[in-house]
Amino acid sequence: MKNERIINVAVAGACGRMGSTIISLLQKTQDMKAVWIFESKNHPSIGAEVFPGLIVRDNFEKCPAADVLIDFTTPEATMENIEIATKKKIKAVIGTTGFSQEHIDKIKSVAKEIPVLVSPNMSIGVNIMMKLVELATTMLGKDYEVEIVETHHHNKKDAPSGTALRIGEIINNVRGKQAREGFIYGRSGTPGPRTPDEIGIHAIRISDVVGEHSVMFGGRGEILEISHRCFTREAFAQGALIAARFIIGKETGFYQMADVIDWLM
Numbered sequence: 001m002k003n004e005r006i007i008n009v010a011v012a013g014a015c016g017r018m019g020s021t022i023i024s025l026l027q028k029t030q031d032m033k034a035v036w037i038f039e040s041k042n043h044p045s046i047g048a049e050v051f052p053g054l055i056v057r058d059n060f061e062k063c064p065a066a067d068v069l070i071d072f073t074t075p076e077a078t079m080e081n082i083e084i085a086t087k088k089k090i091k092a093v094i095g096t097t098g099f100s101q102e103h104i105d106k107i108k109s110v111a112k113e114i115p116v117l118v119s120p121n122m123s124i125g126v127n128i129m130m131k132l133v134e135l136a137t138t139m140l141g142k143d144y145e146v147e148i149v150e151t152h153h154h155n156k157k158d159a160p161s162g163t164a165l166r167i168g169e170i171i172n173n174v175r176g177k178q179a180r181e182g183f184i185y186g187r188s189g190t191p192g193p194r195t196p197d198e199i200g201i202h203a204i205r206i207s208d209v210v211g212e213h214s215v216m217f218g219g220r221g222e223i224l225e226i227s228h229r230c231f232t233r234e235a236f237a238q239g240a241l242i243a244a245r246f247i248i249g250k251e252t253g254f255y256q257m258a259d260v261i262d263w264l265m
């Protein structure tokens with residue numbers, strides 16, 4: 001599973017919550033090394049040695065030969081960074097969430113030139129949860145009602161979370177439906193009785209919760225609940241590093257964490 005040489009990593013959003021967690025973890029990891037860490041142009045930490053031996057840069061263009069870009073920033077920043085990664089032939093692991101379909105289409109076209117892995121949730125536990133959701137949906141059939149609840153910290157920009165949407169898409173895929181068919185984002189007013197096909201998605205924003213997801217399958221007289229709780233961002237950072245080890249062995253292609261889970265098995 002391990003690569004023979006050290007993997008050189010460029011980290012976008014170096015001073016952000018995820019970027020800084022990834023750099024700290026890289027500094028404790030033997031087979032990987034942060035070689036270029038960068039931030040948005042006017043970030044106050046540009047030029048500072050925020051992490052031992054690493055200066056925060058204000059661009060990705062000048063990055064020396066890195067093998068992989070790990071990017072947890074904003075959709076706009078990721079789209080710029082991926083263009084540069086393509087020119088520089090640097091493989092990309094993208095954890096940013098909140099992409100539009102147009103963004104995803106663009107990333108998929110870039111993936112014809114470099115390998116790109118995109119996942120709204122890099123936690124290994126959450127991705128195993130998704131496999132369990134797929135299995136439960138197949139086994140329970142179409143008669144079970146589905147509701148998804150996610151909870152995140154009060155600074156999260158997008159809602160519902162990319163992970164909650166992905167869980168709903170997996171269920172729809174198993175049921176032979178369009179990706180986001182029947183999604184209902186919260187309920188208010190007088191929505192009336194629930195229709196059998198809808199998938200309710202609820203976003204709670206409170207305190208400093210790192211990330212919680214729960215899927216409920218409701219049948220006659222029973223509810224099956226599959227849930228996952230993330231206590232620290234290290235769960236995502238660790239998954240991103242495993243994804244980088246996975247993608248280093250690829251030449252082109254669009255990948256998701258499900259591919260990494262299959263690779264780990």
Ligand code: NAP
Pocket residue numbers: 012013014015016017018019038039040041042043072073074075077078080094095096097098119120121122123236
């Ligand atoms: P954050 O703390 O706001 O960090 C984002 C960082 O990116 C900020 O430091 C920001 O700088 C920087 N940035 C903005 N534009 C940039 C550019 N052009 N080049 C380089 N850096 C740039 O957010 P976060 O909590 O770390 O989350 C980042 C993203 O990852 C979000 O989309 C979040 O939803 C997602 N996320 C994904 C996972 C997963 O497992 N996939 C887990 C957690 C979070 P400024 O502050 O100057 O704008």
